[in-house]
Amino acid sequence: KIPTLTTERLRMEPISMEHSQGMYDLWADADVCKYSGTEKDYDGNVIDTPVVGHTESDLIIDFWLRAVADGWGFRWAVLWLDSDEAFTGTVGFNSLTTCTEIAYHLLPRHWGQGIMTEASEAAIDWRRGNGATEIEAFIEPENIPAIALARRLGMKATGTVFERARRYRMSL
Numbered sequence: 001k002i003p004t005l006t007t008e009r010l011r012m013e014p015i016s017m018e019h020s021q022g023m024y025d026l027w028a029d030a031d032v033c034k035y036s037g038t039e040k041d042y043d044g045n046v047i048d049t050p051v052v053g054h055t056e057s058d059l060i061i062d063f064w065l066r067a068v069a070d071g072w073g074f075r076w077a078v079l080w081l082d083s084d085e086a087f088t089g090t091v092g093f094n095s096l097t098t099c100t101e102i103a104y105h106l107l108p109r110h111w112g113q114g115i116m117t118e119a120s121e122a123a124i125d126w127r128r129g130n131g132a133t134e135i136e137a138f139i140e141p142e143n144i145p146a147i148a149l150a151r152r153l154g155m156k157a158t159g160t161v162f163e164r165a166r167r168y169r170m171s172l
Contacts, residue, residue, distance in 0.1 A: 002074050005122045012076035012119055015064050015090060019077040022087025024057040031108045035143040037165070042066045064092070072096055075103075078119045080110070091119045093127065099134040099169075100127050104149070111145065117152055124153065128172045135172060138165035 002014040015023070026032055027039070033049040040046055041059040051057045067073040075092035079085040089106035102123065106116045124135055137155060139146045147168070155168035 002068060002076070003126070005076065005126060007118050007122050009081055010088075010115065010119055010122070011079045011081060011085065012091065012122060013079065014068070015061055015075040015077050015092075017058065017061055019061065019087055020054055020058055022077060023061055023090075024051065024054050025087070026089060026105055026107055027051045027057045027060060029108060032105055035140040035146065036105065037140075037163070076119070076123065078106070078115065080115060088115055089119075091116065091123050093123070096131070098132060099136055100132040101136050101138065102127075103137070104146075116149055120149065120153055124172070133172055134169060136167055136169045138162055138167055140165050 004014070005012040028050050030050050036049065038046055039049050039060055040063070042063045047056050047059055064073070064075045073092065073094050073096060075090045077087055078089045078091055080088045087107075088110045089104065091102070091104040094101040094103050102120065104116050104120055127135065135153070135155065137146075137150050139150060141164070150168040154170045156170065158167045158169050160167035
């Protein structure tokens, strides 16, 4: 079971179809999609991004709902309490092994406000208490803000590259 987490400014709740509009706003934004890699539905079919309708972004929600059911990954919807609990983005894990891969996406209008740092720190703290000994992220070299966040969180580049993305890692 994935818990709801609360920080000073945020509520992070397991992604659900209740977040359909927020996920559409997120995945319809070209700036968000620029470095996100290929999105696929649960059957492996490519979802073109930026999405053009709710059907496509709902397939991304469905992917993460099935990942939770299968026990290997999940996403939280990040809601900003100071802004009428507005959906701001997602954070979660692409794996739940001892070396856990974190991923984060934030709506551009919320960039530069420390929201994703706060959400990622809460996610990592939760994962630390639930079996992870390392956190990793794979980030495209041009995605300077995501690299800066990984470094703020304590990750360092490892020199490993996978599909153009560089691996950043930290021990917990």
